[in-house]
Amino acid sequence: MKLPINQVADLLIDAKLPWIDEQNIFTSNVTPDEDTTGKTTFIRIQDAVSQLTDHANNLASTISAGVEVQIFFSTDGKINIFDAKVTVLNLFQENGWKVQRPLQPDSTDPDTKQRTVTFYIMKDFHIR
Template sequence: MELPVMTVYHLVQSLQYGWIDELYSMNIPPGADTSGNQTIVLITSITEPLGGFRNDQFSNLQANIQIQIFWKKETQENIFNNEVALMNDLENQDWLVSSHEPNTVDPDTDQVTATFSVTKTIIVKKEGL
């Protein structure tokens, strides 16, 4: 089973949105163009608490994943519509949008940024049970 953060990364990658210039998981690598000339999407894991305890054994994991969008400064895209489309596509794949922060402007790059989180309960299969 792959990490939940990678599941969301691959899902977003498969959607092939034309407005995403760079897609990263876990961190933005050194040397990436962070000048504001590209729209960057960063997908990170927030928390993964265990649950469904029975007889001191967990049976599920609550994956909480954060999606950050750094819109390029000169974008011609409809930011709101694209963010809603991405959230809808994630929900169509059984990821619940659990929070959405207001868009802000990054003081260092003057980029509009968006942050929202998705969550999914993953049933954990244990060997030999």
């Protein structure tokens, strides 16, 4: 089974969203050569809190895997951030991911001045 962060990255890549280049979807720290001017939209996907559930005979049969998805939108103003949020929200839900905090307020990165949106999503994976 692929890591949950890789599953989310594949989902975003396969969606072929017109406002993100698949080379700007990261499942680790953003690379040192990443554009720090704010002119590039990129997505960072990280593990979040996961937990074992559905215990029987002291053995868990499910992992509820949590993933954090941060979208840093280009400062060029060409992307409708609300529409992009709704598209990503629907993409996650249609593919079995539960959106934990979909209405987190947007924020602004203090260094690049990019608007950022953060999703916390969770999906159950049966392990037994």
